[in-house]
Amino acid sequence: MKNTDLQDYSHKRLNILTGEWVLVSPHRAKRPWQGQNEAVSNDVRPAYDETCYLCAGNTRINGEINPKYQNVFVFTNDFAALQKDSKSFSIKDGLLVAESETGICKVICFSPDHSKSLADMSVKDIQKVVFAWQKEFKELSENPNINYVQIFENKGAVMGCSNPHPHGQIWSQSTLPNEVDKKNTQQLAYYKKNNSSLLGDYLAQELENQERIIFENDSFVVLVPFWAVWPFETMIVPKKQQATILKLNNTEALDYAEAISVITKAYDKLFNTSFPYSSGIHQAPTDGNTNSHWHWHMSFYPPLLRSATVKKFMVGYEMFGSPQRDITAESAVKMIKSLI
Amino acid sequence: MKNTDLQDYSHKRLNILTGEWVLVSPHRAKRPWQGQNEAVSNDVRPAYDETCYLCAGNTRINGEINPKYQNVFVFTNDFAALQKDSKSFSIKDGLLVAESETGICKVICFSPDHSKSLADMSVKDIQKVVFAWQKEFKELSENPNINYVQIFENKGAVMGCSNPHPHGQIWSQSTLPNEVDKKNTQQLAYYKKNNSSLLGDYLAQELENQERIIFENDSFVVLVPFWAVWPFETMIVPKKQQATILKLNNTEALDYAEAISVITKAYDKLFNTSFPYSSGIHQAPTDGNTNSHWHWHMSFYPPLLRSATVKKFMVGYEMFGSPQRDITAESAVKMIKSLI
Ligand SMILES: O=P(O)(O)O[C@H]1O[C@H](CO)[C@@H](O)[C@H](O)[C@H]1O
Ligand SMILES: O=P(O)(O)O[C@H]1O[C@H](CO)[C@@H](O)[C@H](O)[C@H]1O
Numbered sequence: 212m213k214n215t216d217l218q219d220y221s222h223k224r225l226n227i228l229t230g231e232w233v234l235v236s237p238h239r240a241k242r243p244w245q246g247q248n249e250a251v252s253n254d255v256r257p258a259y260d261e262t263c264y265l266c267a268g269n270t271r272i273n274g275e276i277n278p279k280y281q282n283v284f285v286f287t288n289d290f291a292a293l294q295k296d297s298k299s300f301s302i303k304d305g306l307l308v309a310e311s312e313t314g315i316c317k318v319i320c321f322s323p324d325h326s327k328s329l330a331d332m333s334v335k336d337i338q339k340v341v342f343a344w345q346k347e348f349k350e351l352s353e354n355p356n357i358n359y360v361q362i363f364e365n366k367g368a369v370m371g372c373s374n375p376h377p378h379g380q381i382w383s384q385s386t387l388p389n390e391v392d393k394k395n396t397q398q399l400a401y402y403k404k405n406n407s408s409l410l411g412d413y414l415a416q417e418l419e420n421q422e423r424i425i426f427e428n429d430s431f432v433v434l435v436p437f438w439a440v441w442p443f444e445t446m447i448v449p450k451k452q453q454a455t456i457l458k459l460n461n462t463e464a465l466d467y468a469e470a471i472s473v474i475t476k477a478y479d480k481l482f483n484t485s486f487p488y489s490s491g492i493h494q495a496p497t498d499g500n501t502n503s504h505w506h507w508h509m510s511f512y513p514p515l516l517r518s519a520t521v522k523k524f525m526v527g528y529e530m531f532g533s534p535q536r537d538i539t540a541e542s543a544v545k546m547i548k549s550l551i
Numbered sequence: 552m553k554n555t556d557l558q559d560y561s562h563k564r565l566n567i568l569t570g571e572w573v574l575v576s577p578h579r580a581k582r583p584w585q586g587q588n589e590a591v592s593n594d595v596r597p598a599y600d601e602t603c604y605l606c607a608g609n610t611r612i613n614g615e616i617n618p619k620y621q622n623v624f625v626f627t628n629d630f631a632a633l634q635k636d637s638k639s640f641s642i643k644d645g646l647l648v649a650e651s652e653t654g655i656c657k658v659i660c661f662s663p664d665h666s667k668s669l670a671d672m673s674v675k676d677i678q679k680v681v682f683a684w685q686k687e688f689k690e691l692s693e694n695p696n697i698n699y700v701q702i703f704e705n706k707g708a709v710m711g712c713s714n715p716h717p718h719g720q721i722w723s724q725s726t727l728p729n730e731v732d733k734k735n736t737q738q739l740a741y742y743k744k745n746n747s748s749l750l751g752d753y754l755a756q757e758l759e760n761q762e763r764i765i766f767e768n769d770s771f772v773v774l775v776p777f778w779a780v781w782p783f784e785t786m787i788v789p790k791k792q793q794a795t796i797l798k799l800n801n802t803e804a805l806d807y808a809e810a811i812s813v814i815t816k817a818y819d820k821l822f823n824t825s826f827p828y829s830s831g832i833h834q835a836p837t838d839g840n841t842n843s844h845w846h847w848h849m850s851f852y853p854p855l856l857r858s859a860t861v862k863k864f865m866v867g868y869e870m871f872g873s874p875q876r877d878i879t880a881e882s883a884v885k886m887i888k889s890l891i
Contacts (some may be wrong), residue, residue, distance in 0.1 A: 214640075214642055214644075214649075216638055216640045216642075216651070217642070217649060219638075220634065220637040220638045220640070220651055221632065221633050221634050221637050221651070221652050221653065221654070222637075222640070222649050222650060222651045222652050223649065223650055223652045223726070224647075224648065224649045225648035225649070227646050227648065231729045232728075232729055234632065234633075234652060234728070236631075236632040236633065238634070239630060239631075239632050245713040245714065246708060246711060246712065246713030246714075247590075247708035247709065247711070247713075250587075290579055291576075291579075292561065292574065292576040292579050292868070292875055292877075293561050293574075293576065294560065294561050294578070297560040297561050297562075298556055298559075298560045300554075300556045300560070300562070302554055302556075302557070304554075305752075305756045306567050306749075306752060306753045306756055306777075307564075307756070307777050308564065308565035308567065309554075309557060309562050309563065309564045309565070309777075310562060310563055311556070311560055311561070311562045312561050312562050312563045312574060313561065314561070361868060361871055361872050363867035363868060363870075363871050364867065365864070365866045365867040368586060368587035369587065370864065370866045370867070371586060371587070371864025371866045371867075372586065372866075373585045373586030373587075374585065374586075380867065380868070382868050382872065386563070388572075388574070388868075388871075388872030388873040389571045389572055389872070389873045389874075390870075390871055390872060390873070391871075391872065409646075412645075412646060413646045416645045416646055416647070437646075437647050437649075489866045489867040489870050489871070490867075491867060491870065491871030493871065510871075512870055524705070524710065524711025526705045526710045526711040526712075526829045527703035527704065527705040527710070527711075527720065527829040527830075527831060528632070528701060528703060528720070528722050528728075530730075530829050530831065530852055531701055531703050531728075531730055531731075531829070531831030531833065531850075532701050532722065532728030532729070532730055532731065533728040533729045533730070534729075535632055537632075
């Protein structure tokens with residue numbers, strides 16, 4: 212069913228995975244922009260930068276020397292937000308409530324080539340990144356103090372990324388962060404009621420409908436979720452219900468790498484720029500349970516709205532009310548799809 | 552009770568108003584910054600700018616001419632995200648759920664003087680802004696289609712503000728946005744259980760403790776909430792439990808204006824810049840109920856972290872996990888308080 216009202220009138224859509232709403236104002240994209248423009252850096256970077264603390268063979272701020280790595284290189288974050296051997300405490304002092312939180316934070320260099328991003332890497336090389344994610348996830352999930360592993364990437368200066376060398380991060384911790392907790396609750400409730408995967412059933416509906424599908428291969432679908440918040444937000448979903456990326460066999464890992472390649476390449480074409488975003492993989496907790504209600508997925512949250520220099524600001528109303536978007540998910544699909 | 556563990560170890564704190572957690576990493580402020588710097592504009596603006604569409608007597612984009620206003624001027628947003636006479640519809644198509652959302656969006660110019668911000672205005676002039684908020688809130692709350700009124704300000708280009716003329720916005724709508732819904736639920740649960748105001752009881756505890764108090768006068772307290780997310784986040788709370796700003800008498804409105812003046816002036820001194828932020832007032836729904844569980848309050852969410860040019864990026868982990876902060880609420884209090 213295609214509902215044209217969704218393209219014409221202000222409305223809100225439900226994110227079935229979090230239980231929260233997004234306000235959609237299709238007519239608002241017409242408003243002129245007189246605000247801040249972002250800087251675009253389209254300068255070509257060298258394959259090796261002697262001042263980069265992530266390049267192979269270079270010395271990091273803490274004095275350690277990076278190996279002469281050939282593919283992927285992982286190390287423990289020198290300025291980790293979560294500490295491994297932090298003191299354990301719990302405070303419940305009237306209405307002041309706090310809990311110590313321990314964890315392990317890692318940095319993962321996707322390639323020794325300083326000039327590349329995932330969009331420029333071969334599918335085979337992205338598959339090596341997927342293998343590294345699996346390896347790290349496995350190791351962390353076996354740690355009894357780690358109950359959740361967040362894999363993510365901040366790409367581009369506008370996303371707070373302080374080094375253009377292709378890299379992502381892994382923050383793992385003892386409790387579930389807010390966003391994961393919401394998705395855990397929603398998926399569990401649905402699974403208990405329907406004995407099937409919430410995201411799997413949603414995927415089936417989207418594949419039937421086709422309106423928000425960007426790309427698919429044997430094992431994965433790339434789509435713009437009905438409830439997308441960011442102008443060009445997308446999601447990569449495995450067709451089989453899998454709780455974590457550990458379930459991927461080699462062929463599926465290659466299909467996953469292809470999906471990442473396709474969407475990041477399309478993004479770069481959209482505004483003719485190395486497209487900034489934060490991406491992240493939401494997976495089942497690593498608490499030792501089977502978590503059969505979980506269906507892992509990867510999301511891309513890119514900030515740009517109109518061009519390489521004009522982004523969507525999630526500010527006043529969005530911070531105090533609800534997220535709000537100006538173009539519909541369906542128009543975003545059309546723009547992205549035409550570039551594949 | 553002062554707990555020094557909170558200053559030394561990574562931990563999470565509970566926001567009692569939303570039920571969500573913030574990750575605090577006190578040790579992380581030491582990390583060097585090599586990322587994006589914001590542009591600072593400390594250029595002195597003229598009191599009148601002929602190209603500004605908010606200045607008195609100027610023509611707006613839609614052709615309307617602003618009156619020669621002397622104090623505060625309110626008009627309906629020319630590019631409103633919410634439409635008043637939008638079509639009403641409701642979609643429940645399998646796992647696709649959407650509802651039409653109607654509303655009224657207004658712009659409120661705080662002063663005809665293009666060069667000013669709230670921090671530069673007299674307390675008497677800020678009181679006029681408070682009166683205007685009351686007037687608009689009253690009118691909108693009497694509209695049967697409006698069940699919630701969000702008053703907010705985006706200040707500074709880094710907060711998506713496209714015009715430096717001092718102004719804020721009011722978005723009003725038929726349903727409760729996410730953030731308000733959470734605060735409604737938490738306050739109601741507490742009120743039912745304790746027959747007292749959640750925020751009132753929290754305020755009493757903070758006034759006893761004093762560690763996070765920045766300023767107080769007869770009717771208001773300015774504090775850094777225990778669960779603050781943004782590096783220099785603050786909250787203005789009325790001492791009396793009031794559901795909305797309509798309850799303020801003239802003296803209280805003046806005290807409120809003083810609180811706004813004190814905190815915005817301190818902000819400007821912090822990094823010697825016109826301090827950017829989004830601020831917003833959370834109040835009871837305007838659904839016709841008494842909402843005795845509500846205690847209105849105003850929050851300031853400023854993005855800057857280390858200087859006028861280095862902000863805190865709420866990106867990867869924050870988007871996929873939980874908000875995360877690098878300096879503790881208690882150190883922020885010390886820095887802000889020393890400037891009053
Ligand atoms: O309404 P403005 O000032 O044009 O727009 C600004 O505030 C709005 C409400 O927070 C946001 O949706 C926009 O992204 C932002 O640029
Ligand atoms: O860890 P980095 O890359 O230095 O820092 C970046 O990502 C972190 C995790 O999303 C954020 O907390 C920081 O604000 C951001 O600048």
